[in-house]
Amino acid sequence: MSLASRLVERVLRLPPPITRDLVVERDLKVPMPDGTVLLADRWAPRTGGKGLPTALMRSPYGRRGVLALGSVRPLAERGYQVLVQSVRGGFGSGGTFDPMRQERADGLATLDWLVAQPWCGESVVLFGTSYLGYVQWAVADSLPPQVKAMIPHMTESALTLEFLRKDGMSLQTPFGWGYMVAKQERPFAMVRQPLELKKLRSALDTLPLADADVAALGHRSDYLQAILSHDADDPYWAAADHRDRVTATTVPVSSVGGWYDIFLPGQLRDFRALQEAGLPARLTVGPWTHTSPDNTVFTEALGFGLAHARGEEPPERAPVRLFVTGEERWRDFESWPPKGYEPRRFHLQPGGALATATPEPSAPDTYRYDPGDPTPAVGGVAMPPGAGRVDNTGLEARADVLTYTTPVLEADVEVIGEVHAEIHFRSSLRHADVFVRLCDVDSKGRSTNVCDGLTSLTRADEVTLASVRLWPTAHRFERGHRIRVQVSSGAFPRYARNPGTGEPLATAVELRVADQEVRHDPEHPSALILPVEAADRPA
Structure with a gap:
């Protein structure tokens, strides 16, 4: 793992770790109020890990592999202990996966369990990208006092709704995501991905579109049927819409987005709501797509997140930092959208x-x-x-x-x-x-x-x-x-x-x-x- 750790450090241009000697507790059982048990892994330094600030990551993509190597390990090597949990219905967690519509209750129950653990310490930071950032907004208005900061990356508080607008339905992103999560636990899923993308593209030509899930997967998909049957205004998605929780959050928020990210409009809307409400928040937007590798989110986790977890002020910077394409340079501003x-x-x-x-x-x-x-x-x-x-x-x-x-x-x-x-x-x-x-x-x-x-x-x-x-x-x-x-x-x-x-x-x-x-x-x-x-x- 030392070689892989060093490779990630080099690719993401991370600062040297405090330690590379980590211990992982696998398959911790986290009970939900309805009796369902979700599984989580705890990563921490082999010595001195107990009581460190805990980074909580709730994921529909499993707890190992790329997520562990590229996100969990870098934090655990640099000042955090990390709890990464599989959301309901995936990778060993009980129940049925119902995307976006079940994360509030499960997220709140997970926080209650986490802060009661003897190793948790006094500080928790919510961290993660895309769906892992969205689940932060699902609980943002009901955080226990141990939570000190949120770092949502490439995400927003109403994750599905932009794609399902009546006046312009996106197809590739919600359908591609539903296809991916339906197949991700199959053997050799990562190796087969290029072939799967070709199959998915062919399926999107299907008429009627209601049969595209069968063309792609060989069977019906409740989620893919839902995105075709329920537009953004349908009450079906009410449990997935957490926009009203944004200004009720009680902790500082550092949002990181990309100019070519699928969630950018909603992420900027969330930041603007925070700023207009006078809440502590900052925004970073770079020249990235949804899957571009960058180290900014780790910079925020190590500077902004750890500082708040320790009761300190993070390094001073402007509230808004934008990469101006064409000029190809980072610039600082006081608000979004900037004045002038x-x-x-x-x-x-x-x-x-x-x-x-x-x-x-x-x-x-x-x-x-x-x-x-x-x-x-x-x-x-x-x-x-x-x-x-x-x-x-x-x-x-x-x-x-x-x-x-x-x-x-x-x-x-x-x-x-x-x-x-x-x-x-x-x-x-x-x-x-x-x-x-x-x-x-x-x-x-x-x-x-x-x-x-x-x-x-x-x-x-x-x-x-x-x-x-x-x-x-x-x-x-x-x-x-x-x-x-x-x-x-x-x-x-x-x-x-x-x-x-x-x-x-x-x-x-x-x-x-x-x-x-x-x-x-x-x-x-x-x-x-x-x-x-x-x-x-x-x-």
Whole structure:
């Protein structure tokens, strides 16, 4: 294990450990109020571990393997003892796994058990990524006094709801996650992953989508059926929504996110709620996707988390630290969104131009969208390989993608904050989607995606103002570059393809081709609205 420990230390650029000599207590039994028993492992230094601050991690992905090597061991070697627990229904824990909907009661019972253990000591820090961060929010308003800090990483308090919006259902992320957890306990699951990704991608083409779980797994999946049957507003997901607990938390929170992370909008919403409520919180957002390896979360665990666990003040820094892409530099701010950035409209123009001026009278631009050959998702926000910043040349060459580009910039344009678009749109069908992507075109003509978003329309056969919320960003368009906007009608399989019929996505089998119009004239000033640095922005 010493070699593996040193490799992780090098890859994640971690400080040297206090010790590499650890002891692991396996399969500790944690009773739940209903009699179900969940299993946990305790990692601690072989000597002096009792009474150290305890990092609690509750996981649906098991307690060993990559999680143990890449997250648990680094903390146990550097000042913590760590309790990693398998949530209900997985990896030896009793009961049935019902994703997102059972973590509050089990999390509270686990905390009660933990603080009663003789080895626990007086301080607990909640720590973890993705689902392991989400379970922190599930208990955030009812923490025992021993809990001193929360460090949620790449996560948010309403984990599923962004993907299941009525006005733009994500497909690849919730379906891919459900597929992964359904197969993760099978032998050689990690080795088979590349083949599994290919099988999953094929399954997402299934019509109707309600049969995609059988195509992928060979059997029905309650979770995959649920995401197709219950949208974000359905009471079915009420137990998974912990947004109302955010401002009731009693401990400092350090959130770590990524510009290309699947949970970024919700994570920024949670941080803003904390900050507006005057609660102690800080935010770090880097140039990462959901699965990018980075050491920032460990920096926060060792600096922020341990300091609070010991009753000390963490190292001083600004409340908000953002990596500004384009500039490729970390910058500090006092809030999210930062002050000193004002909305500026970049209007779509005839001839594929983009400018701040109101467009002249002009005919609409048109394209044909065929859900049988859907506009593909290229880079951007996703979990699988290929996410993040990529070359968009191939995508922009498609006939079903429109582009609008500024002249070469004579000065830098810095954009930090929330991004949205207003597209005056009309379709030959009543039901259609509008996908908008912001790109940075460099001096060699390479177009790289910055952020994007999609919305679904239900009266698209009339001229409709489509309001599209893109992912937030912090990006500098350098002098000599150009700003580009893409408009299309899909990004499959990141988003479910719109069949154009109005049928429920779960049961639709007919795919209709649509002729789309994007209008840009004085009466229909389609635009991308960017938060641009003001001339008098505070230094």
